[in-house]
Amino acid sequence: QKRRRAATARRQHLKSAMLQLAATEIEKEAAAKEVEKQNYLAEHCPPLSLPGSMQELQELCKKLHAKIETVDEERYDTEVKLQKTNKELEDLSQKLFDLRGKFKRPPLRRVRMSADAMLRALLGSKHKVCMDLRANLKQVKKEDTEKEKDLRDVGDWRKNIEEKSGMEGRKKMFEAGE
Numbered sequence: 144q145k146r147r148r149a150a151t152a153r154r155q156h157l158k159s160a161m162l163q164l165a166a167t168e169i170e171k172e173a174a175a176k177e178v179e180k181q182n183y184l185a186e187h188c189p190p191l192s193l194p195g196s197m198q199e200l201q202e203l204c205k206k207l208h209a210k211i212e213t214v215d216e217e218r219y220d221t222e223v224k225l226q227k228t229n230k231e232l233e234d235l236s237q238k239l240f241d242l243r244g245k246f247k248r249p250p251l252r253r254v255r256m257s258a259d260a261m262l263r264a265l266l267g268s269k270h271k272v273c274m275d276l277r278a279n280l281k282q283v284k285k286e287d288t289e290k291e292k293d294l295r296d297v298g299d300w301r302k303n304i305e306e307k308s309g310m311e312g313r314k315k316m317f318e319a320g321e
Contacts, residue, residue: 194200256264 194203
């Protein structure tokens with residue numbers, strides 16, 4: 144147990160020493176960044192001296208405006224370069240992913256969607272396609288069904304068989320035959 148206590152105490156001491164070193168390094172880096180920033184500003188941004196006459200002020204404004212334009216152009220160029228490199232990075236990572244061949248298909252969920260909604264999703268909102276499946280069906284009129292019903296009632300062969308079945312039906316047939 145003494146060894147364990149000594150090992151843990153040593154470990155804690157080393158850990159605290161490392162944290163102190165890291166804290167001093169962070170402070171040094173922050174100070175170095177501040178000095179670098181001050182040097183850059185002193186180099187690229189000289190102190191502003193306002194002239195007394197109107198002509199000199201206009202010239203100063205023109206110079207400042209020209210500097211602003213060049214800085215904006217540089218910023219735009221760097222943004223475009225950054226976007227291009229990001230796109231290339233994405234393309235290369237996709238190619239690398241495809242070359243590995245370990246693509247797992249994501250689990251698909253069932254989605255209830257009408258035919259109209261599916262066509263709208265596939266073709267976009269520009270195309271207005273209506274899939275009315277009932278539009279092509281034949282319409283049946285009520286008059287036709289009533290006529291067919293009357294014909295069925297007249298020519299229904301089941302009625303004749305029911306009338307002739309049993310003793311009463313035979314008696315009718317016998318009487319009809321006389």
